[in-house]
Amino acid sequence: MVEAIAAPPTGEVEPISQRGSLWQDAWHQLRRRVTFWLSALILTVAVAMAVFPGLFTSLGPNEGCNVRRARVRPSDAAIFGFDNQGCEYWSQVVYGARPSILIGLAVTVFSLLIAIVLGLLAGYYGGWVDGLISRLTDIFFGIPFVLGATVVLIAFPERGIWAMTLVLVLLGWTTMTRIMRGQVLAVKDTDYVRAARGLGAGDLRIMRKHILPNAIAPVFIVAMLNVGNVISGEATLDYLGVGLQFPEVSWGLQLNVARSFFFEFPHLLIFPGLFLTATVLSFLMLGDVVRDALDPKLR
């Protein structure tokens, strides 16, 4: 799964390199960056935890808990200590990776799809289509994230991973749509688009073959940076108590529990906080280096 995130340049080098060397160039740049390999490494570990938690712990989620050991501090036997329910904290923190990674990727993919479709339509057709989509974007853009999400989430009787994904997509598609629209506007008046139209290409073909590949790079970068932001936002909602619910295990939920005890038991705060920050940080750094690699002006 990390391949899908860490290496789109590699993945897309083959088909696109025939048309231009942007992505190939970018890959050459990327290979030389320490930051790239460092964040790819952290993300590989995080994704492995999300997909195969069994590699890291023999316990199941919420398994082998004993309230007598509640909040016992880290020791040699249990290097992360125990959580409020007396579960071994290391395995609980490992299981926390899955919802974060899954929601971060799912929300970004769905938002990206919405942004591509709406941005193409608004930028290409202009007129009332553009007006409608742009005003709609403005409306959703104006909703404050935490408050808007809370209002929607309270309405769900049970909040699982897909409910969270839905809400985060609902509030998260606007920025990418705006960027996509701007890109399409910039690309649509170029000579090669006119040439294609002159040769009799239809709207759909022009959008798919000529505009999309040339407009996608900045949107793609924002999408990569977005994964980290979504993970952080999801954890914030969990922490506020309006996100995922027990028996789901997530870093945000662990931090929600930790808030009542962190003065005496800082380990409850430190470990999920550390894992969460490392994951978000890696996605952001990855987005940063990919942007540097794709933007020739920064070289």
Place this chain on the structure above:
Amino acid sequence: MGRYVVVRLLQMIPVFFGTTFLIYAMVFALPGDPILALAGDKPLPPAVLNALHDRYNLDDPLIVQYGKYIGGLLQGDLGETFTGQPVGELLSDRWTVTLQLALTAWVFELVAGVALGVIAALRRGGIIDTLVLGGTTFIIAIPVFVFGYTAQIVLGLHLGLFPTSYEGDWPGSFILPAMVLGSFGIAYVARLARASLIENLRADFVRTAQSKGVARRRIIGVHTLRNSLIPVVTYLGVDFGNLMAGAVVTEGIFNLPGIGQQVFQSIQLQEGTVVVGVVSLLVLVYLLVNLLVDLLYGVLDPRISHG
């Protein structure tokens, strides 16, 4: 210029109604009858129930309810809570706390963010630059509540530099919360200012100035700094609304009796009027600040004119 302002104000109208209606509809769609929830386990007599439904327009269709609400809002009436307290009164004390917090954080963003960004850009590739880049990436990545609690433990509890709970005085009780609230913005502004200044220092007009023998201090101060600040101003404009809304989390951590805490309770009690009232005001603040930012562009970069 006047024409531009009018057009922008007209464009705001559908956005304002759209956003407030969306929030209103979502609160309205929350399952369960808020009046019944208010009464607890005891069943209410039907007459009382109907009277209360009537008073809060709960039996009207959604669009009528919303219309009545907006009608009141335009006359400065924010409605009242289910316990009969006027929302305007409920929020007035809390607004000042949140406003103080958000403004303090905003000033931090502007001053600390720009200063860090400019210093890093001028010493590009040096130790300070590396520190700023690394530090800001870290700050951007750390979720605000993790940062908040860590700061509270280290700076408040262990070092005793700041009070760990609200004591009601400005700036004492606000400095640490504002730093936490503004941390993301400080980091973001620093990066924006740095990138923008570096890009502008490579522009042709800078090379021209250099070859004319203009002093470096003047090149930076007069030729580049002002127009480099455009992305920063854009961000700061958008971010003021975010700061007010993001205060929910920070106020929770530091126990500040601000608007965020109130809204959060109100959402859970299904007090639609409070939630919509706050969100409407936030959206209004957000739209107006953005208009202000657009007008500022012309001041910062004479090439941009609104005709």
